[in-house]
Amino acid sequence: MRYYSTKNACQAFSFAEAALTGLAPDGGLYIPETIPQFRASVKNSLLSMSFQEIAFETIKPFVKGDIPGSILEDLCTGAFPFNAPLVPVNPGLAELFSKGLPALMELFHGPTAAFKDFGARFMARTFSYLRREETKPLRILVATSGDTGGAVADGFFGVEGISVTILYPKGRVSELQEKQIAGLGGNISALAVEGSFDDCQAMVKKAFTDRHLQETLALSSANSINISRLIPQAVYFAAVAGRAQSGRYDSDGEATPRAKKETQASSETGAASTPTMPSGKRLFRAAHPVTFCVPSGNFGNLTAGLYALSMGAPIAGFIAATNINKTVPDYLESGNYKTRLSQATISNAMDVGAPSNFERMAAHWSYEELRQMIRGVFVTDDETRQTIAEVHRNYGYYLDPHGAVGWTAVQKLKAAATGNITSGNCVVAATAHPAKFSETVESITGAVPIPSTIKKALGRTAQSLTIPVDLSALKDFLLSAV
Ligand SMILES: *Cc1c(COP(=O)(O)O)cnc(C)c1O
Numbered sequence: 001m002r003y004y005s006t007k008n009a010c011q012a013f014s015f016a017e018a019a020l021t022g023l024a025p026d027g028g029l030y031i032p033e034t035i036p037q038f039r040a041s042v043k044n045s046l047l048s049m050s051f052q053e054i055a056f057e058t059i060k061p062f063v064k065g066d067i068p069g070s071i072l073e074d075l076c077t078g079a080f081p082f083n084a085p086l087v088p089v090n091p092g093l094a095e096l097f098s099k100g101l102p103a104l105m106e107l108f109h110g111p112t113a114a115f116k117d118f119g120a121r122f123m124a125r126t127f128s129y130l131r132r133e134e135t136k137p138l139r140i141l142v143a144t145s146g147d148t149g150g151a152v153a154d155g156f157f158g159v160e161g162i163s164v165t166i167l168y169p170k171g172r173v174s175e176l177q178e179k180q181i182a183g184l185g186g187n188i189s190a191l192a193v194e195g196s197f198d199d200c201q202a203m204v205k206k207a208f209t210d211r212h213l214q215e216t217l218a219l220s221s222a223n224s225i226n227i228s229r230l231i232p233q234a235v236y237f238a239a240v241a242g243r244a245q246s247g248r249y250d251s252d253g254e255a256t257p258r259a260k261k262e263t264q265a266s267s268e269t270g271a272a273s274t275p276t277m278p279s280g281k282r283l284f285r286a287a288h289p290v291t292f293c294v295p296s297g298n299f300g301n302l303t304a305g306l307y308a309l310s311m312g313a314p315i316a317g318f319i320a321a322t323n324i325n326k327t328v329p330d331y332l333e334s335g336n337y338k339t340r341l342s343q344a345t346i347s348n349a350m351d352v353g354a355p356s357n358f359e360r361m362a363a364h365w366s367y368e369e370l371r372q373m374i375r376g377v378f379v380t381d382d383e384t385r386q387t388i389a390e391v392h393r394n395y396g397y398y399l400d401p402h403g404a405v406g407w408t409a410v411q412k413l414k415a416a417a418t419g420n421i422t423s424g425n426c427v428v429a430a431t432a433h434p435a436k437f438s439e440t441v442e443s444i445t446g447a448v449p450i451p452s453t454i455k456k457a458l459g460r461t462a463q464s465l466t467i468p469v470d471l472s473a474l475k476d477f478l479l480s481a482v
Contacts, residue, residue, distance in 0.1 A: 022221030046242025150180030183460030329376030
């Protein structure tokens with residue numbers, strides 16, 4: 001597969017070049033020349049294939065020529081020892097789903113309990129393979145609004161020949177996120193920037209086009225602008241779309257945030273008998289392609305979902321749910337794309353005023369095409385809090401603030417009864433475990449169950465260096481470590 005910059009359709013790059021450099025030389029983002037198609041045999045057997053098999057089939061055409069099949073199989077097995085279960089908010093109320101209640105695609109069963117584990121773990125293993133013959137150590141530079149940093153730190157921790165520097169907005173990430181970003185040490189270093197996520201991202205972009213840095217260091221990015229992080233995110237959309245179309249759901253995962261106590265309480269009223277359910281029970285009307293509601297910030301997840309749709313996965317469309325940083329919903333409404341400064345919200349991993357992956361969406365699809373595939377909805381903090389309270393009270397399920405933005409967006413579209421995008425099966429991407437945002441969630445629901453992955457991170461101590469919003473401060477740090 002060949003890749004091009006979003007800013008220049010003339011110069012082609014290999015997957016390896018695109019992955020290892022992150023950003024094209026002209027400052028554009030890499031996009032694949034074409035979006036490949038699933039073979040019919042794959043499309044028809046998504047339900048019976050394992051998550052790793054679907055990963056292999058989804059990623060294979062994107063890396064053709066750079067990663068042989070046998071290696072890719074190992075990369076997928078190593079990267080995805082967890083998957084993305086499709087669950088109802090309450091197993092005892094499964095029949096409600098036929099009446100239009102959304103289900104959840106839980107993306108938080110990886111080591112840092114958020115969806116970015118999928119991309120980061122695949123990317124780390126891919127880099128390691130692609131650089132197997134290099135001797136110059138690689139420096140990875142990442143800007144994070146919260147979850148990217150933790151996932152990247154975890155994915156690359158201890159990988160030989162690679163060091164990682166993570167920039168995050170000081171005071172705008174949770175205590176746990178900070179420990180996940182800055183608590184590992186070793187080949188991972190963390191910089192607390194006195195500014196917003198957009199400032200961090202702008203500094204990283206500048207560093208990549210800085211001649212002096214480029215000549216001195218082997219620099220690469222690892223946030224959602226990296227194509228090798230984006231592609232594996234298409235996997236769970238394809239896998240879950242296959243399951244949803246068959247009308248089946250999965251049994252609870254270990255970290256599913258439904259308190260046992262809650263389920264028992266509802267069993268007394270006859271609503272549910274056990275906290276788990278047998279895998280493969282009917283959830284939806286079968287044979288209806290699913291609509292995914294994706295809580296979005298930088299729009300990497302949604303772009304990956306659009307790839308899965310374009311590849312032929314049974315997906316009807318998407319709802320792009322944002323908090324008040326609603327650049328893309330406004331664009332879908334008006335046709336005018338206008339970036340702005342980000343505003344802080346309780347769903348802070350989505351506080352993005354200038355979503356970087358929009359450039360990719362606009363390079364692949366016209367405004368009209370995007371409007372056909374995506375509905376945009378924005379949600380306020382008050383609405384998000386209300387949803388967390390209601391879903392917990394009614395179903396015993398703990399939504400994190402990002403998943404709650406998604407859940408609210410579906411309800412708002414239904415209430416407005418606009419178009420038919422929510423008339424079929426709807427699945428909300430639960431992008432993080434609620435215990436990652438326990439300060440917000442617990443103030444609404446009381447104590448949240450904590451998965452083992454998060455307990456481990458909480459035991460660490462964050463160690464970072466504070467720097468101003470200033471490229472020279474970043475350069476000094478990067479060059480001092482050479
Ligand atoms: C990163 C993140 C998002 C936003 O995803 P994008 O791909 O940047 O749109 C949503 N929820 C959580 C929990 C995240 O960490």
